[in-house]
Amino acid sequence: MSELVQSRYFTQILFCTDFSENADRAFDYAVNAAMRNPGCTLHLLHVIPEPSAQFWKGYIYEVDEDVDARAKREIDEKLAAVYQSRVPEGLPLRIAMRIGEAGHQILDYVAEQGIDLVIIGRRGAGKIGKILFGNVAERVVRKASCPVLVIPPLGPT
Numbered sequence: 001m002s003e004l005v006q007s008r009y010f011t012q013i014l015f016c017t018d019f020s021e022n023a024d025r026a027f028d029y030a031v032n033a034a035m036r037n038p039g040c041t042l043h044l045l046h047v048i049p050e051p052s053a054q055f056w057k058g059y060i061y062e063v064d065e066d067v068d069a070r071a072k073r074e075i076d077e078k079l080a081a082v083y084q085s086r087v088p089e090g091l092p093l094r095i096a097m098r099i100g101e102a103g104h105q106i107l108d109y110v111a112e113q114g115i116d117l118v119i120i121g122r123r124g125a126g127k128i129g130k131i132l133f134g135n136v137a138e139r140v141v142r143k144a145s146c147p148v149l150v151i152p153p154l155g156p157t
Helices: 002-007 021-035 050-061 067-082 102-113 127-143
Strands: 012-017 041-048 093-099 117-121 148-151
Touching: 012 021, 012 102, 021 041, 021 117, 021 148, 041 067, 041 102, 067 093, 093 102, 102 117, 102 127, 117 127, 127 148
Parallel strands: 012 041, 012 117, 041 093, 117 148
Antiparallel strands: none
């Protein structure tokens, strides 16, 4: 029986953010789940889409050769302000950033880090919302090797 009970606990929970309002809601679920699982590490992942990264790098390199360091610093500051400050003392937190297609990067991170629960927010079901983030959540749900908790937006979608 103790093996069955132990298998219900999560040790590596991944929260994925795009800094949307619904991602902020999903973060509360992630912290709650991590706190309910003693010894759990909460991972926070932000993926920068490759086309956006390349566009801005090309544009900004003409002005500032240290664009990667500046962009990383700005994202780190935003992660610290929006999320890190809300992590309870004693809860281990690992923050990661990736560049590329979000669904693919999330699935790679799950495999690399031995994640056993993914928590991700879903945007509304409108055309734009589905294109931007609904497809990411859908892909992660279909292909993840672990459970995925998808947090829907508040109100009608």
